[in-house]
Amino acid sequence: MRKFVFTAGIILIFFAVLYAFLPLGTDKKVYKVGVLQFTSNNLTTLEGFKDGLSELGYREGEDIIYDFDGPASAKEDLVPYMQKLLDGQPDLIFVSPTPAATVAKQMTAGTNIPVIFAPVNDPVASGILKNMRTPEENITGVRLSSSDGRRLQYLKDVVPSVKRVFVPYSPDDKSAQTSLKMLEEAAPKVGVQLVKKPFFRDTDVLDDRSYVPVDVDAVLLPREGLVMSRIKDFVTLCIDRKLPLSTVRFKQVAQGALTGYGFNGYDIGKQSARQAHMIFSGSSISMLPVEVSEDYLFINLKTAKDINVKISDAILRQAHNIVR
Structure with missing residues (x-):
């Protein structure tokens, strides 16, 4: 027993000395x-x-x-x-x-x-x-990627009857300005008219029902934080008014936007x-x-049913993600 204790003590002393002399730089x-x-x-x-x-x-x-x-x-x-x-x-x-x-x-x-x-x-x-x-x-x-013009085209492909597209944007957001530039260049080629309107922190699209004009055919959210942070409000409004809603994020299509072309x-x-x-x-x-x-096409078929939109099989075959 004494021999065992002595041996164990020697081992402990050995490792204590070894640890003391290890270089400090070896810490993970x-x-x-x-x-x-x-x-x-x-x-x-x-x-x-x-x-x-x-x-x-x-x-x-x-x-x-x-x-x-x-x-x-x-x-x-x-x-x-x-x-x-x-x-x-x-x-x-x-x-x-x-x-x-x-x-x-x-x-x-x-x-x-x-x-x-x-x-x-x-x-x-x-x-x-x-x-x-x-x-x-x-x-x-x-x-x-610089694809907001392509997203506008996909919105038109998904719902061919769209002619006037409402775009809310933050005036002082540089990302919003970049999106608007791409959309403005694409709109004449796509055959739609953009209806742009400033959006601020105190803007409430549900309380102010006049914020989104009654004569627009769809809503498209630009790539910017403030506007996209109100996705739930825009989804509620668009489903209530039977308006197609386009966004850039798959997550927001899963939350109820009709369609999107953009990133995950x-x-x-x-x-x-x-x-x-x-x-x-x-x-x-x-x-x-x-x-x-990378960019992908997203479509929410549940929302399509809620707003009475029929999406062609040809478009559905192009979608990367379909929410059912």
Whole structure:
């Protein structure tokens, strides 16, 4: 018994001495990721980002931790949210969409903190980047393809009777301005007229029934956070008035919009996770060009039935996702 205790004591002393002389640098790196989001539209994007990193071997709570207090509901909240993230000394900041990316760029300027955006409508037009092939400074990510004109065409293909399309937009949102430019270029070719109207934080499309004119044939939401954050209200209004509603996100078609042509936020999150992994592996931002998201056609057949719209089989065969 004494021999056993003596031997065990020697072993414990050996490992204690070994541990004491191990170099401090051998501690496993735990990455800290700050998350800045404007509105709750992109929560599924964050989910995809986390799952993508998990699949790449980063276990939450062990290899990686996320600093996220929830999305900012107002643009003026983005700066204090961002400052809190910076105070936490993150290894990387994940941001979405354009307003959050703009604030992150401004507040990390001159630092070596990498920033990944997912998604941004047009990073050059919004002033976030000058060169998407070899991003300067500390920011890269995933942008949306320039497909709002194609989405307008699909709206017309899904409901050929559409002639006047209502487009609410935030006047000071650069992403909204990019969407409007694409839509304005496409409208004459598609054969529709755009009816544009400013949208603000206090706009209530359900209380103000006159906000959406009675003589429009459809509603199309541009790619911007504020307007898309009211998707439930627009779905309620459009179903009540039997109006086709077009959006850019599959999630919002699943929530009741009739159709959409655009991106799957979860997939974009996983796409950006690969960029984060490359940064953690030692790649510099300039080695990571901005990637472009893939676009798909989405259709909600339940909503089509609710608003009395018959969609042709030819169109249904083109859809990537059909909600039944």
